[in-house]
Amino acid sequence: MKRISLSDIALECKVSKTLVSMVLNGRGDAYGISKETQERVYQMAEKYNYKPNQIARGLRLGRSNTIGLVVSDIANPFYAKIARGVEDYASKAGYNLIICSTDENVEKEMALLRMLKERQVDGLLISTTFSSSREILSLMKDNVPFVLIDRYFPHTDTNYVVIDNYKGGYEATEHLIKLGYTRIAHMTLTPSHITSLKERKRGYVDALKKYNIRINKKFLCQIPYGDIKRHVYKEVRELLSSPNNVQAIFLANNNITLAFLECVSELKLRIPHEIAAVSFDDIELFRVYYPQITAVAQPIDEICRESVRVLLDEIKNRENPVREKARIKLDPNLIVRESCGHFYRKS
Amino acid sequence: MKRISLSDIALECKVSKTLVSMVLNGRGDAYGISKETQERVYQMAEKYNYKPNQIARGLRLGRSNTIGLVVSDIANPFYAKIARGVEDYASKAGYNLIICSTDENVEKEMALLRMLKERQVDGLLISTTFSSSREILSLMKDNVPFVLIDRYFPHTDTNYVVIDNYKGGYEATEHLIKLGYTRIAHMTLTPSHITSLKERKRGYVDALKKYNIRINKKFLCQIPYGDIKRHVYKEVRELLSSPNNVQAIFLANNNITLAFLECVSELKLRIPHEIAAVSFDDIELFRVYYPQITAVAQPIDEICRESVRVLLDEIKNRENPVREKARIKLDPNLIVRESCGHFYRKS
């Protein structure tokens, strides 16, 4: 019942632990262990179904071959996909993933980061909910390699792999404008310090400015995380009520759009006739929905590939801390479908 | 830069490691350490921002406080939700989660299980892709506590927390029958040994039998995992072609339904008029879609709560292996929405 350890194999083979370790790590030849002995060791390991204790190994080697992934909610399809991509790229390099959800809660994130450090993760991929880089900087003091993904601090010198959210917001809004809409709302989340959402909003505002459309404060809706559905309902009703009369809406992420569509369905609104919509994030639903939802897609695979690459690179070169940080900003991709139609001006 | 260890604190305080360990584990009083010494230790730990190395701790204590979650694909919304629930319940008990995706690939699952054992996970939650309990039984030999979730082997004595898939399949089909449909198809996945899917199919078949509806082999579609979309297209076209003329369909999981809806949208089919549909699994999309999709919902939170409870229980009582295994079968829940309408017999 007891698990088999190196010593057990050594004992059984009547050789030292050292030798067993060398052989099983494939360095038997390099250390000049005779073929016969090696064979004997392999046989015993096989026979007793020996599996090295990676915890002991990790302790000795000072690494865990584990990386931590911190996101707001792993059940959010965007992060679920990120998790999957990161899992694949990380496992190719022999790393495992500990996944943590923060629920956009700063204290929870701090506790999780602390715990991940205690677990000696070799590195971290973080979609942080922090509003300032202060807490993140403490990671640097602790000398834990990390890469910010999805959200970042432009003026802080850290690795990051993000997308150009400003551009995404701008293009989404511009798309609506070019179709003839002028009364365009934007619905986003609070806490409003989340950098990605801030950038999307800035893109929205700038696009309107660029086309000389007056910014209407009433068209800017902030939905609190945690009670999305109810607030979206309220806001949609107001946006469509007579003095406002919104024609189109730019939705800041898949969560909001989900709530929006649910609302649309219950209010029996027709998209795009009664309200046109563009969403950030591209989830399956948007291809399946009728009408199909125009969306700003994030290059998820690329985000995963790059962030893992940068992180592993950082881990390898941990000793050399004066390197350039990787600052990677990927382009989002506006996928035009049917949810914006074409606005025919009421004459 | 170097991380602070127990010895560092001990050295700094001019006391032994033992004492520091005792104090920081909150057992200072129990061991009769003087208040002043305790205070000194706490201060130093604080000052140097000491964080215990959980890997070393794990090695000594023979546990990792980690559990492994093995599913087919963490990007699948059903499993993403499972992961989230499990994360929450596990973290309450101080456990972390290593998540692995098998892609329904037996070899991959074997490799992952091996790796998780090497990492000394304290327990496993597995939605297995194995077709027989043989591989699973080897886990028992290794004395690793585990709970099968979502899929199980009825005749093998393991812990499991599953739902009554037969009942779900039966009720979904019966629902269609009672609405007047008789030409009812079922679309499910291969590999066909996945127990949950087999049970759903059995429920479908039995419901038809019960209501004396002849089972038509052509109405039973097996879609290969890995190329779902293309095959669903082909099958849908055939089902609706003249000699078949299917009126309703029972879709075996959210993956298939997603592909089905995409197909419906492109073929411009109307639900339920041209084809009625019930799906297994209940994802956001189904509430948002127009028409809203009738679905068999799984009690995800309960699955997570129970499986974590059983697993932690098993871990606690690892020494006593002759206990009764937990065999938990939860009820699914048919949520009637709009996608089945009411069949008016062509006269």
Add this chain to the structure above:
DNA sequence: AATGCAAGCTTAATCGATTTAACATCATGA
């Protein structure tokens, strides 16, 4: 015969925590 050297293997330290058993020191009671 003494030396050098390679081949093959082992000893012991180490990673950072926990824990058992023991050790001082001092006060108390017989």
Add this chain to the structure above:
DNA sequence: TCATGATGTTAAATCGATTAAGCTTGCATT
């Protein structure tokens, strides 16, 4: 005065692996 006990603390073993340094052989060389 000496045993007893409480109080406060520590030495050393342990978990299971890795690795630097060292130790036997036996053989060839001088």
